[in-house]
Amino acid sequence: MSRILGLRCRECGRTYDQEPIHVCDYCFGPLEVEYDYDIVAKSTSRQAIASGPRSIFRYHAFLPLESTDVVDLGTGFTPFIHAQNLGHLLGLDHLYIKNDCVNPTYSFKDRPVAVAASKAREFQFDTLACASTGNLAGSVAAHAAKANLRAFVFIPNDLEQGKIVGAAIYKPYVITVEGNYDDVNRLSSEIADKYGWAFVNINIRPYYTEGSKTLGFEVAEQLGWQAPDHLIAPIGSGGLLCKAYKGLQEFARAGLIEAPKTHMYGAQPAGCSTVVRSLQENSNEVIPVKPHTVAKSLAMGNPADGYYALQIIRSTGGGGEEATDEEIIGGMRLLAETEGIFAETAGGVTIAALKKLAEQGAFKRHETVVALITGNGLKTQEAVTGQLDPVIPVRASLQDFEVQLATLPRSRPTSSSGGETWSTSASNSPTLQNLSRSR
């Protein structure tokens, strides 16, 4: 008997065979993959995982794939970094950064897409497609190249160059749509219905989102087979937050870790903080908005899994925070300046929210806090261009260099010691400066 039982409606519980479908015929609820966890538990162990490939496929027993012939770019098993410098600033002894900037196409999206592309091949699709805010487009295009599939990627027409080039290089058809992500998504749903292509985040979404569980698995494994006390994730559709938590729960269900007591936190841009607003207003509804934010990868006004993310945050006693554009750029700089990690704007949102939550006393010093950093800053250079210290031009002469050197501070110019040399308003914000001074 297969460990994959099929699909089940999250709302009414109706079951379906494994097919490329995503909503329940009866109640329009979202479908989710269902497993026989007794079989899963029997087919895996800490030792088996630890000796498996250094990629998400070490967790194959938990993925909705029948075949081990997968579309593999080497995704996952990314660095898990003890962020001592940033932790020191925030008063946290056990702050960890899960650095998913270094996946094959430089974002965590390679996790769900590796699973979706493999499943699309099992279903014998010839075209892989997506509605994307940028990172997904690059990942779908790359996996389609590897799997020898045709690719169509649909994106809003205002994305960063790094996102467009980062997709186009793999030779998909890049379709830029007039409008925001929610418009792109609506059009893509119509196209998925009419043409029957494998839209990873539409008709094969139940399989696709399962790939994001591997972030939860890796965090637990890299923490020494335990769940963290607190986990903070950026929210676009909310899929990542839901599935990272599901990963922790499944590891416990398979007897690999103890039942997680993790508090889950969502980070959203202020220009589309749908879930965070519901938390603040103690509401059960996630009300759609028109997104406006520098963090284009998270610019979703009507998050598909927003409601479920809200439930998880509430039920785990977690929380959420939003970040303005200025705070997002401040967060990107803070992470880069303290930990040497150049994250994209979504990472800036996560770090800004982490900082606010730490200031509010959400975490105790000795507790384990993990921040998911999900995309690479080289793809969103526009966000910080012109805001960093200017370069220092010299002629090829030692004397010329020393003239310049004499004007510079003797020690590393962190935001605290060299505040006056930092040019953005973000790093001059009172909270960031106060925090940095306490270093």
Ligand SMILES: Cc1ncc(COP(=O)(O)O)c(C=O)c1O
């Ligand atoms: C870098 C990055 N982080 C986080 C997210 C949010 O993921 P989700 O839509 O699953 O909430 C996205 C979505 O595109 C993203 O590109």
Ligand SMILES: [Zn+2]
């Ligand atoms: Zn249903």
